[in-house]
Amino acid sequence: MEILNAFFVSPFVDMAEYPVFFAEVVANGFLTGIMYSLVALGFVLIFKASETFNFAQGVMVLFAALTLVGLQERGVPTWLAIGITVGVMVLLAMAIEKVMLRPLVNQDPFILFMATIGLTFFLEGFGETLWGSNVKRLDVGIPERPLEVPLGGDFMLLNEFDLWAAGIGAVMVLGLALFFHRTTIGRALRAVADDHQAAMAVGISLRTIWVVVWSVSGVVALVAGIMWGAKSGVQFSLSLIALKALPVLILGGLTSVPGAIVGGLIIGIGEKIGEVYWGPLVGGAIENWFAYVLALIFLLFRPQGLFGERIIERV
Amino acid sequence: MAGPETSPAEAILEVENVSLRFGGVQALSEVSFDVQSGEVRAIIGPNGAGKSSMLNVINGFYHPQEGSITFKGVTRRRMRTHEAAAQGIARTFQNIALFRGMTTLDNIMTGRNLKMKRNFLLQALYLGPARREEMEHREFAERVIDFLEIQAIRKTPVSRLPYGLQKRVELGRALAAEPDMLLLDEPMAGMNTEEKEDMCRFILDVNGEFGTTVVLIEHDMGVVMDISDRVVVLDYGRLLADGTPDEVRRNPLVIDAYLGTVRD
Incomplete structure (x- = not known):
């Protein structure tokens, strides 16, 4: 009885008793969730265009952040450094198209997947050769003050940096959604995802589309790299946040931009709530596994994710 | 080649001495024919004769090792598919290739x-x-x-x-x-009679109303003879015959290719 009460009753009593604190937990989870979404978006973009899971997405985050920090360390002003890094990511996209995608056109998606694993190792080594492998501090000048937000006569404590990150993430997401749903390039992209040959026959250049997609996902990686790098330093483990994006993708569906966002938010908020209210009961560290367990449950009951295309097999 | 109305000036597409190999397989050897502006041109032949390869060469999926393609007065050897589309070549596929x-x-x-x-x-x-x-x-x-x-x-x-x-x-x-030219790869394959009739009507309407040149591959001989102005016959990657449906129908080489008779 004691245990049941501790697990199933008292956490909810706590939530109801201190609603402002609960709101604070949710808000913090929301802000972290947007950062997860940002990383997951990079995967979704490439998956939509080439039906391939880009294993290198996490390393692209690292590579972008390393490049940015490296430039800063050499005295390049932040805004210019960001501009140059965007340029580097576009160049990288062009190189990937030429060296990796073009020779593998019309191959099985699994072969492309293996190629992205190769790309992972290459980028990791290349980035560290260029910029060194020690932990670096990234500061792009986003203020990191605690903010007190008045709420129902009380105050909610938020980090200003998180708010900025959330705002930037939201703008990116909105921009990408418009880009893919309204523009000719967006329609072309969906066409390429469906059928390479037919896309070429209606006059879509595969190469252009690939360069565009990889560039965009490179820029998304850069933004994610800036946000996460500023939070936890730029080092190899930055590439591991890609692992956090996996459950987000399973929840949201690999092909859905809104799915990546909602999935990120569910996981961000869910793990925060779990950590704060149930963490003490099991000795903490719920944040580390919550996302994966949730993903596992989803795999059992809804393998296509919340927004993914239904998997229909004709026999 | 064909009837007296043929004159190279009106040709929208000229295929000259095109040869295409995949490794040791000769898919097309020295094929030449032309397509006039506004006509319905059929490409026929037994299975494996190189018909689809021919269409793929025309719209740039395959690049022939020898020969040239002249479309609207521009000669080319290698062209990318999306560029062909930009020049006014549209096509359909044998196995439907829609964005599902x-x-x-x-x-x-x-x-x-x-x-x-x-x-x-x-x-x-x-x-x-x-x-x-x-x-x-x-x-x-x-x-x-x-x-x-x-x-x-x-x-x-x-x-x-x-x-x-x-x-x-x-x-x-x-x-x-x-498009100025429409390539149709077996537009009627797998259809019932009614669907075929509809498709024939659409093809003829497109050709008649918009003046679109049509090049089509089709196995249904009835359809081919009915709707096309001129017919190219391929066999084992070679040009076997070229002419009006009536001429082709009477051509002994064509009859052999389809019925498999051995002649000396």
Whole structure:
């Protein structure tokens, strides 16, 4: 009885008793969730265009952040450094198209997947050769003050940096959604995802589309790299946040931009709530596994994710 | 070659001495023929004769090792598929190649992609000129839909459509590009008689009303002889005969190729 009460009753009593604190937990989870979404978006973009899971997405985050920090360390002003890094990511996209995608056109998606694993190792080594492998501090000048937000006569404590990150993430997401749903390039992209040959026959250049997609996902990686790098330093483990994006993708569906966002938010908020209210009961560290367990449950009951295309097999 | 009306000046497409190999397999050897502006030209031949390879060479999927292709006066050896599309060549495929995740309307709109010139920023924000442009193209797509009598399935994802309708949507996507030349790879394969009749009517209407040149591969001899102006016959990658349906039908080489008689 004691245990049941501790697990199933008292956490909810706590939530109801201190609603402002609960709101604070949710808000913090929301802000972290947007950062997860940002990383997951990079995967979704490439998956939509080439039906391939880009294993290198996490390393692209690292590579972008390393490049940015490296430039800063050499005295390049932040805004210019960001501009140059965007340029580097576009160049990288062009190189990937030429060296990796073009020779593998019309191959099985699994072969492309293996190629992205190769790309992972290459980028990791290349980035560290260029910029060194020690932990670096990234500061792009986003203020990191605690903010007190008045709420129902009380105050909610938020980090200003998180708010900025959330705002930037939201703008990116909105921009990408418009880009893919309204523009000719967006329609072309969906066409390429469906059928390479037919896309070429209606006059879509595969190469252009690939360069565009990889560039965009490179820029998304850069933004994610800036946000996460500023939070936890730029080092190899930055590439591991890609692992956090996996459950987000399973929840949201690999092909859905809104799915990546909602999935990120569910996981961000869910793990925060779990950590704060149930963490003490099991000795903490719920944040580390919550996302994966949730993903596992989803795999059992809804393998296509919340927004993914239904998997229909004709026999 | 063909009748007295043939004159190279009117040819929209000239295929000259095209040879195509895949490793040791000779898919096409020294094939030459021309297609005149505004005609319906059929390519026939037994299985494996190189018909689809020929279409793939024309729209740039394959690059022949020898020979040249002249389309609208421009000669080329290597051209990319999307460039061929930009020059006014549209096509359909033997195994339907639609964008399965999209609706009928979206599929047909992809055919308009090349004609849309507005900056993507304007498109994303759906501002004035981009909006007007989108409407214009949408209108054209609707005309194609009306023409092909597929209004009822405008919003249906194509993967749910029956085979015959998918073929029709594919034709619609090709027409949406307002091509000068339409390549149809077995447009009637797998259709019942009624569907075939519809498809014949559409092809003839496209040809008659818009003056679109049509090059088609078809196995149904009845259809071929009925709707085409001239016929090319391929066998083992070689040009066997070229002429009007009547000439081809009487050509002993063609009869042999189809019936397998050995002559000396």
